[in-house]
Amino acid sequence: xxxxxxxxxxxxxxxxxxxxxxxxxxxxxxxxxxxxxxxxxxxxxxxxxxxxxxxxxxxxxxxxxxxxxxxxxxxxxxxxxxxxxxxxxxxxxxxxxxxxxxxxxxxxxxxxxxxxxxxxxxxxxxxxxxxxxxxxxxxxxxxxxxxxxxxxxxxxxxxxxxxxxxxxxxxxxxxxxxxxxxxxxxxxxxxxxxxxxxxxxxxxxxxxxxxxxxxxxxxxxxxxxxxxxxxxxxxxxxxxxxxxxxxxxxxxxxxxxxxxxxxxxxxxxxxxxxxxxxxxxxxxxxxxxxxxxxxxxxxxxxxxxxxxxxxxxxxxxxxxxxxxxxxxxxxxxxxxxxxxxxxxxxxxxxxxxxxxxxxxxxxxxxxxxxxxxxxxxxxxxxxxxxxxxxxxxxxxxxxxxxxxxxxxxxxxxxxxxxxxxxxxxxxxxxxxxxxxxxxxxxxxxxxxxxxxxxxxxxxxxxxxxxxxxxxxxxxxxxxxxxxxxxxxxxxxxxxxxxxxxxxxxxxxxxxxxxxxxxxxxxxxxxxxxxxxxxxxxxxxxxxxxxxxxxxxxxxxxxxxxxxxxxxxxxxxxxxxxxxxxxxxxxxxxxxxxxxxxxxxxxxxxxxxxxxxxxxxxxxxxxxxxxxxxxxxxxxxxxxxxxxxxxxxxxxxxxxxxxxxxxxxxxxxxxxxxxxx
DNA sequence: AATTGCTAAGTTTTT
DNA sequence: CTTAGCAATT
Numbered sequence: 001x002x003x004x005x006x007x008x009x010x011x012x013x014x015x016x017x018x019x020x021x022x023x024x025x026x027x028x029x030x031x032x033x034x035x036x037x038x039x040x041x042x043x044x045x046x047x048x049x050x051x052x053x054x055x056x057x058x059x060x061x062x063x064x065x066x067x068x069x070x071x072x073x074x075x076x077x078x079x080x081x082x083x084x085x086x087x088x089x090x091x092x093x094x095x096x097x098x099x100x101x102x103x104x105x106x107x108x109x110x111x112x113x114x115x116x117x118x119x120x121x122x123x124x125x126x127x128x129x130x131x132x133x134x135x136x137x138x139x140x141x142x143x144x145x146x147x148x149x150x151x152x153x154x155x156x157x158x159x160x161x162x163x164x165x166x167x168x169x170x171x172x173x174x175x176x177x178x179x180x181x182x183x184x185x186x187x188x189x190x191x192x193x194x195x196x197x198x199x200x201x202x203x204x205x206x207x208x209x210x211x212x213x214x215x216x217x218x219x220x221x222x223x224x225x226x227x228x229x230x231x232x233x234x235x236x237x238x239x240x241x242x243x244x245x246x247x248x249x250x251x252x253x254x255x256x257x258x259x260x261x262x263x264x265x266x267x268x269x270x271x272x273x274x275x276x277x278x279x280x281x282x283x284x285x286x287x288x289x290x291x292x293x294x295x296x297x298x299x300x301x302x303x304x305x306x307x308x309x310x311x312x313x314x315x316x317x318x319x320x321x322x323x324x325x326x327x328x329x330x331x332x333x334x335x336x337x338x339x340x341x342x343x344x345x346x347x348x349x350x351x352x353x354x355x356x357x358x359x360x361x362x363x364x365x366x367x368x369x370x371x372x373x374x375x376x377x378x379x380x381x382x383x384x385x386x387x388x389x390x391x392x393x394x395x396x397x398x399x400x401x402x403x404x405x406x407x408x409x410x411x412x413x414x415x416x417x418x419x420x421x422x423x424x425x426x427x428x429x430x431x432x433x434x435x436x437x438x439x440x441x442x443x444x445x446x447x448x449x450x451x452x453x454x455x456x457x458x459x460x461x462x463x464x465x466x467x468x469x470x471x472x473x474x475x476x477x478x479x480x481x482x483x484x485x486x487x488x489x490x491x492x493x494x495x496x497x498x499x500x501x502x503x504x505x506x507x508x509x510x511x512x513x514x515x516x517x518x519x520x521x522x523x524x525x526x527x528x529x530x531x532x533x534x535x536x537x538x539x540x541x542x543x544x545x546x547x548x549x550x551x552x553x554x555x556x557x558x559x560x561x562x563x564x565x566x567x568x569x570x571x572x573x574x575x576x577x578x579x580x581x582x583x584x585x586x587x588x589x590x591x592x593x594x595x596x597x598x599x600x601x602x603x604x605x606x607x608x609x610x611x612x613x614x615x616x617x618x619x620x621x622x623x624x625x626x627x628x629x630x631x632x633x634x635x636x637x638x639x640x641x642x643x644x645x646x647x648x649x650x651x652x653x654x655x656x657x658x659x660x661x662x663x664x665x666x667x668x669x670x671x672x673x674x675x676x
Numbered sequence: 677a678a679t680t681g682c683t684a685a686g687t688t689t690t691t
Numbered sequence: 692c693t694t695a696g697c698a699a700t701t
Binding site (some may be wrong): 586 | 687689
Binding site for chain 1 (some may be wrong): 692693
């Protein structure tokens with residue numbers, strides 16, 4: 001039985017309300033994950049079959065954590081001959097859709113071995129489209145178009161606000177882009193959702209099967225769902241109505257990616273009988289921190305009011321620093337972190353620095369290194385962005401699905417095998433003329449004949465390479481081990497040599513080869529078995545495209561300071577947090593003014609504040625290096641929203657330990673700095 | 677085919 | 692200031 005006694009009354013209420021729609025408004029640090037896992041366990045204890053439960057998360061990390069916690073809470077499988085009990089389905093939106101699509105996508109005219117395009121591959125595909133339609137002198141940014149397209153695709157009715165000209169262009173590009181992906185038997189992240197919705201619409205029996213299977217549906221971080229995601233869960237739950245969402249409108253910080261807080265705020269529109277449970281008791285922070293956070297977020301209109309409180313007492317005042325420039329800021333923060341460690345026994349891994357933009361990490365990194373402090377920078381350029389890794393993945397993808405043009409073009413002449421840019425350009429043209437993939441084009445004798453003999457030989461050799469490996473992967477019998485196969489292959493095609501040749505430093509080449517070999521070690525999935533290597537490889541590739549930062553998590557156990565953006569810190573907590581660069585233009589970001597997203601910037605600040613458990617240190621600079629130039633800076637308007645009694649001037653404190661007038665003079669200083 | 681040099685731009689990034 | 696992307700050059 002679930003230990004309900006360990007829950008507070010609100011949590012308990014949330015857990016015990018099992019039937020019908022429920023909205024759990026879970027403020028920061030209120031034990032949200034605990035409530036979800038307990039609720040699942042409670043459902044099972046009440047007799048619901050675990051297999052009937054679906055819990056959807058946004059990140060793979062959250063999904064893994066939840067799986068693990070649910071596993072320990074559910075009754076152990078019995079040893080006698082009973083069939084092992086089904087597990088609840090706990091997955092991200094995207095994994096869930098992949099799972100559905102791998103079974104049914106043929107009904108939508110794709111082949112089952114479809115490829116999922118990552119960000120970079122989407123970019124390449126969009127660039128390909130852009131270059132093929134030759135837009136006049138106007139510069140069209142593939143990135144911008146993709147994000148616009150994504151917003152259109154994920155919106156309710158394909159309508160979004162913005163420059164009508166750009167939107168019209170995006171609508172036009174959508175058609176080209178989609179048919180281009182389709183010819184490659186490829187889908188992008190958004191398509192995973194949209195195709196699943198289309199499947200439900202065009203093949204109602206598949207929706208019916210989902211409704212039948214997932215009788216209890218829960219969604220975590222509900223404030224981050226977009227229109228398509230809402231449609232998906234709504235279509236599954238609109239009949240049985242066992243729909244439980246957990247979220248916090250105050251922590252909605254992904255509006256710019258199409259998240260619709262309205263899904264949470266207006267839930268009653270679709271579920272008028274919804275029961276709302278508020279979790280306001282915070283188990284993370286001191287009351288000083290919570291009072292400050294409450295006061296800031298209160299300035300946002302249109303929210304579901306919440307007041308966080310905790311039993312942990314007031315705690316220490318929030319420290320506010322004013323620095324001359326970003327260099328001084330970095331230096332002093334680094335010194336303080338080190339002082340915390342040596343004088344107060346606070347290890348590095350209990351301290352974190354939070355900032356708005358990634359570039360801010362730079363001076364911080366330098367200062368930390370100078371102090372000899374180990375740190376861990378979250379985000380930034382990942383493992384999978386390295387050239388050799390991308391090449392390798394492209395090889396794997398091209399062998400599985402040779403019609404994947406983007407991967408094929410990437411590897412065609414890497415290493416050089418006589419397929420020059422001109423050749424590939426002509427093949428590409430032939431493919432779009434024939435409305436087929438590049439692979440189909442280069443296999444076509446009519447196309448081959450148009451090339452010179454030497455080139456033709458190269459094309460045919462390349463085609464043979466693809467075909468041979470594609471076929472090898474389909475073999476059911478035999479003992480093809482993916483890691484050995486991949487290693488031999490990279491050797492055979494001369495990829496290792498290519499790396500050694502192109503890198504002047506032998507050490508750099510070795511490190512890149514090491515990266516590759518490191519990847520190959522994991523090629524045979526340990527948690528998944530399928531008879532054909534192709535299926536196992538597909539599974540592997542899905543894991544890494546849908547869960548790109550999985551490999552970055554090993555270092556967390558290390559004793560190091562965390563450097564992190566305010567966006568990626570959501571869901572985390574740190575005993576001692578430093579929030580830096582609280583300046584107009586950074587937070588709120590200058591672009592938020594033109595885009596009218598001040599509320600979201602405030603929520604971002606709120607998220608940052610509520611990460612701190614014991615101490616919170618804020619800082620802003622009077623000047624900051626911007627693009628190399630020193631530029632004047634002004635304190636963030638959000639600082640004025642902090643209750644004066646919660647903060648103290650850290651700089652004055654250092655000089656004069658106690659001063660009654662500190663708070664006032666601090667604000668006077670700040671005001672004059674703002675007006676200055 | 678590869679290297680060099682110029683220009684332009686420069687939030688956030690769960691999948 | 693940095694860096695990515697592209698053109699022009701060897």
